[in-house]
Amino acid sequence: MKQRIFILIFIILQAAFVVAQNNSSQTLTVNREALLADSLDLTARQLMFKLKYDSAKHFLDKALGLALQSGSDNIIARCYVDYANLYNVQGKYKTATEYIQAAAPYLEKADNYEVKINGILLQASLHMLSGKKDSAVYYYRAAEKYNAEKNPYRNYLVYMSLGELYNQMDDNAEAEKYYGQSYKLTANKEGKPDHIYLLTVYLNFYLAKNKPEKAGPLIEEYNALVEERRKKNIKDPLRDILMGITDSKLTTNTEFMKSVKEKSMEAGMPNQALMANHYLIKNSEKKKKYEEALKLADESEGLAEKTGNIHSIYEIKKIKFGLLEKAGKHPEANAMADVLFILKDSMLALQKREQLYELETRFETEKKEKEIALLSSNNMLKEKEIALLLADKKMGALLLRQQIMQRTALGRENQLMDSIVKSEQAYSLSVNKEKEKQTALNAALDRENDLKAIQLIKEKRTKWMLAGGAALLLLSGISILVLYRKQKKKNRIIQKQATDLEVLMKEIHHRVKNNLQVVSSLLDLQSHSISDAQAHEAVKEGKNRVQSMALIHQNLYSEGNIKGIKLKEYVGNLLQTLCDSYNITNDKVKINVAIDELNLDVDTMIPLGLVLNELVSNSFKYAFKEKQNGELNIMLEEQAGQLHLMVSDNGNGFPAGLDIKTGKSFGMKMIRAFAQKLKAKLDVYNNNGAVVEMHISKYKTA
Structure with a gap:
């Protein structure tokens, strides 16, 4: 804390x-x-x-x-x-x-x-x-x-710190009071620059005190603020640190988030319930409970559809796609991927419409502002016209006054002649001024007409730019669609080629197995016509070795993996073949097998199978000549990056003085050669019977 x-x-x-x-x-x-x-x-x-x-x-x-x-x-x-x-x-x-x-x-x-x-x-x-x-x-x-x-606003940090202090002192009432004061300051600040930090601490307080009814609205407000910042592309260097503090509690406090979801559903607030369910999905996914997470995702999908928010629907389907992939449900994941592509296109189209609407709104606003400016200019012109009319009225009144003066002062005409001349000069001067005003008015009207012409040109240019932008967007969409279809076609061709290649490989392994089976049958037929016991035994051993390789190719074409052999199944088939060849029954020899579930590459399996064939054959031939109830143990397991093979029996054991490095029998030579190929450490010794151990370091799994 x-x-x-x-x-x-x-x-x-x-x-x-x-x-x-x-x-x-x-x-x-x-x-x-x-x-x-x-x-x-x-x-x-x-x-x-x-x-x-x-x-x-x-x-x-x-x-x-x-x-x-x-x-x-x-x-x-x-x-x-x-x-x-x-x-x-x-x-x-x-x-x-x-x-x-x-x-x-x-x-x-x-x-x-x-x-x-x-x-x-x-x-x-x-x-x-x-x-x-x-x-x-x-x-x-x-x-x-x-x-x-x-700076009164900076008290939000003081109140937040006091809230944490009283929280440590277990004074929940004081802590909640100061958190509330800090909340008011940051929430009312224009742009809410620090509100997300306060929400992080405030939310953790209610989580710790197990108050879902108060934490729910804060969760909704927190996510709404994060989404708003994301839309405005605001990157906050502190957000990852603070999110780490919050998410650790939200992810682990499962029961609390369940109660938040239930209370939100009861209050008819699907957005809050959707956010709480999102944290439950994260927790289940972290614990690798993918089926549970998928059920929660289905609930979130229903809640998102209730809100009608296409962004929420897209996000939950994206989460569901990831869960299906991790759960190994690839067909359903592929179907969900197609739905995500459609939703993504819909969201892009919606975003483009919103941008177009915003441009249109901005254009209409500017247009109205210019119309208002034009009306203001017209009003000014009208005011000037009214001023001119008033001047004309004043001039008419002056002329009338002069006529009256002429009628009443005929006797003083000579005395007033100078004043009349002056009045006429003043009148001429006034007329000239009015002409100048008229000229200025005409110039103003010409300027207004020029402005209108420029405005019309700008409007036409804007319309052409909008039309060009729409055309570019259409061409981009068509190009993306064509590329998508081409890629899809290429993927189908590649898939078909892979399928054909797999069928061809299976056919090759099938034919190789048949050819080896024919060779084995020929050796078996040949052995019936050989009277010499040693030669008959040599042909029989050769037949068994060929049969061990045939089993490998049989496993390759019968299983889905054309490069790997299931080790446990192969050893079982090999033992059955050798038991049939040497007429070994469970009454005579008890066989104990401990084999790991491994898929080995064919290059590893062939020498390993021949070694197993040789060791088991030797046990059947030599180990139990003087025993009625024999026991054969075969152990093959993966240990510390190596394969550990051990074949042991309770028979007569190896002859005294046997040296594995100098043994001249064909079987010993073959075992040494394959041990060298597999980079294996070979040990041969007696322990209540013969024991052969190999620690193989060079092997490949499939």
Whole structure:
């Protein structure tokens, strides 16, 4: 729990510190030493974030020396805080505490927000990790007060840490209260940049307290936020770390997730039930309970269809495809793959329609904005026309007044002549001004017409671009379809060739087996006409060796694997053949067999079969001449990367003084040759009968 709290707080602090670096650097860098110390400290912090602690310490050593020379309280405090962070992340809390104590006097005089708040929060974190709960609360309260003055939103981190602290103290009511306060801050922040981190911790709290009714909505909100970020292609470097903390509990707490699913179904919330069922599927898959996982996947498929969300349907079918593959249900998996291809095409088409609709909406919005601008221009023109009309009315009133004055002042015509002339000049000047206004108005109308023409050209160009894009999308779809059909046709041809080759190989092995059977029959017929006992025995042994090879080819064409032979089945058939050849019954010789279930390659099986044939034949011929109840033991198993073969009997044993390396019999020579081919260690000795052991290192399985 402590490690998890520290990782969360440390990572978020470091991320915030790096983001704020550009802004804080302007305040911190006051001279050359301060500038260099600032740069080295930033490099050390980035290395710390990548967990390269030795390199980070190297840069911090240099940064602290320069910071002390610069005399900047802010930079010195920040270097000491970063030292404390460095040792804190390595679990060296005593050393970290020493550095944070060294930073204390500089933190008191520091005026940079990021430096000061990180120092206070780190002191609180160290007290919490050291078990000093009251001291941790004191520093968290100090951080809360400082944030309230400088940056109230950053109190979300303080409240989240207090929630974890009270959770450790088993004060669930206080923990839930502070988690709730942190939730309100991050949820109401525009863009919700830190909400996903808070949801991770909040959700783990309810999981630990076994409150599915409260964890369910958080799970739904968490997954919705992750999906929204995925659509916006937001890559968060902290998400994998925090997801690891959450998923470990969600995957193992099976009963809790079942209760979340049941309560969600009762409340009519299929999305929550679908998410809970997804974690149950992951747990079953991890335990390799694929049938159980497939049943849960069927339930999720039904829930996804209820929601009507094609993305949810696609994701659950994709999960189901992987489960079918792992369960070995390849035909069903292939059918599911076809369904996934269809759904993928549907999703791509839907996405393209959404993009097209978004473009159309944007075009219509811009069009309306331009229409509004045009209407505004028209209104301005109308206002100017009204102003002109008012000017005309004023001019008419002036003329009327002049006529009245002429009628009433005929006697003073000579005296007022000068004023009349001046009035006429003023009138002429007014008319000229009105003409100039008319000219300006015409120019404005011409400009408006030019703008309309340009707008029409742009609209036509946009339509052509949309048409061209649609054509390119259509051509791309056709090309993909043609390539898919070609690939499918090639796959069918390859499959047919493979089938034909397999049939041909089986036919070859069948014919080889028949030819070896004919050779064996010829040797058997030949043996009936030989009177010499030694020659008759030699022909009989040759027939048995040929028969052992024929059995190998018989197994190859009768089984589905044309390169491998089932070892246990082959040895059983070989023993039956040799018993029939030497007229051995269970009453005479008891045979004990311990053979591993192995499929061996034909290149390994042929020499191994001939060796077995030779050893068993020797036992039947020589071991039980003076015994009525014999016992033959055959053991062949895989041990530590080797095949261990042991053939033993309770018969007469090997002759005294027998040397396996110098034995001149054909059988011994053949066994030595095959042992050398298989790179086997060969041991021959007596132990209440003859014992032959081979440790084979060169063999291949099929």
